[in-house]
Amino acid sequence: MLRRVIVAVSVLGMALIIVRAGAADELLDRARTVFRPLPLQAATAADNPSTPEKIALGRVLYFEPRLSASGLISCQTCHNVGLGGVDGQATSVGHAWQRGPRNAPTVFNAALNAVQFWDGRAPDLGEQAKGPMQASVEMASEPARVVGVLESMPAYVEMFRAAFPGVANAVTFDNVAHAIEAFEATLLTPNSPFDRYLRGDAAALTAEHADGLRLFMDRGCSACHGGVNVGGTSYFRFGVAKVPSATVRPPDDKGRAAVTRASADDYVFRVPTLRNVAVTRPYFHSGAVWTLDESVRIMSEVQLGVPLTDRDATHITAFLGTLTGDAPRVEHPILPVSTAATPKPVLGTPGK
């Protein structure tokens, strides 16, 4: 009798393990149809082949505050490599302490987005880089000043020649953008728990994470937030099922409609990547929401029309935490030395 009981219990235990393993395999199989692990190296843009010299120059330019009129603001200011590639502000603060209109998207893995900016107005990181340098509320410079600053320093001229060999005039605004793009393409965050899971390490996710992943797919989150960057590849209206609050979706910012001039694009935005989302608060293009849990609840309600239970919100939020990868290690560059020909900082009037 005892033996029979033991056998029965063993069989039951085996069956449970098999069922659990089967469900786990099924979840992984399904996840693999929706997501892909992050590569260790971003693909080079076809029009901007990457070289060590170009990446090296791009790193220096990324940290170069003299690209701004004030000499105080660099790419790094709003896309801080120590802070998940963002600035932790609701919306960014730029020249003369002006607030920009939108939350700074992370530079990490940005090379894997199909388009750049919240409204997709730049096709790639090179075009993106040109925007903030010229925007009056960001770096407030202009191409001629940027080129003038760089040409005033022999060390920069040398670096541009090495990065763009065989051209008569290597120091151009386009090449500034190309070099920054090449550097930014190196800012990937591999080896997140979710990537390890996708590669076959079942132990990389806890039961709660796995349930969050299942919910994330079942509820339809992954319809927009899929692929290698868990987003970043499509446009969607923010407020498909329900109009978000005016704080979360300010009425004046109509998103992509300002680019296309089509009312069909009112409040349409590029879907953001969710990689490293747990470390890049605050959330949304408005930066109006400071916790990931609340953001998840808002998204379910306004995009999918379904309020989440506390349990489901917690599990999805826990799953999103598994998208945090290894932040890139970046040595702060030693910047070239200003010369008598280097333009002096222009601070402007505070707030203007």
Added chain:
Amino acid sequence: MLRRVIVAVSVLGMALIIVRAGAADELLDRARTVFRPLPLQAATAADNPSTPEKIALGRVLYFEPRLSASGLISCQTCHNVGLGGVDGQATSVGHAWQRGPRNAPTVFNAALNAVQFWDGRAPDLGEQAKGPMQASVEMASEPARVVGVLESMPAYVEMFRAAFPGVANAVTFDNVAHAIEAFEATLLTPNSPFDRYLRGDAAALTAEHADGLRLFMDRGCSACHGGVNVGGTSYFRFGVAKVPSATVRPPDDKGRAAVTRASADDYVFRVPTLRNVAVTRPYFHSGAVWTLDESVRIMSEVQLGVPLTDRDATHITAFLGTLTGDAPRVEHPILPVSTAATPKPVLGTPGK
């Protein structure tokens, strides 16, 4: 006859070499009584023993913008390790785009200064670090906020425990300052041409540099700018021989007199280090002068009462260029992640 001429010429040549070598040795001997080469490692402050854990924490804090009210300004903002340890501004720009009253002194080799700040009001780098965090025109925070920010992030609490073991409460404002001091003490710039010269490498200085060094000592510059940091150890009135222009020495900034309340200290300042001076424009506490050559001429006139010839100014300026050492290589830290308890940025009103 030919043989006699050759012998004579040879003897004359030998004699010239000996005279030159003798003069060179004399210059080096004299320089060694006035200056000392930079050590490779700064001495640890007696009250703040250095440990790898403390330095590691200090590096993170140095780059931590959340120590400021706005979340935008860190030590690195005004003392940029990529820009010679300064910000390239006439006077620094801080919270809400306010201009501070004085030019940011370099953080490089600052551990070797006898006192800190232009007016010497802090005895060491730890006390110095507390100033900008609280100054309303700089980081505009306060000790309770700083501690609150750090305590809100478990990774910081862990780092403080490792850096300050055996105390019940490691996260204190004093310990923030101690850790920053320990990191900053590592920011030395060894191996400048002048250091190599002092160590016996005669070829490290050109004839022009050597003449500049001789002039620097002959004219009396080295009376204040001597020692290991080529300055940084004494107080002097700015304008001993002649009152500088109101642009270069603004009448409202009376320097050390504001600390001591003694009119004898009117316009008295701590002598700045001249190490890396060629890469830390603009110059003086006012930041009013943008070239080193002009600064050298002004100093000779207002401190020593002697206008320099073009040739002498050029040679002294060339010598000062030999004080540029190897800038420290600093990896940008990955900062701890904000939590729901981390205070949000407070931007204030631009210009106020």
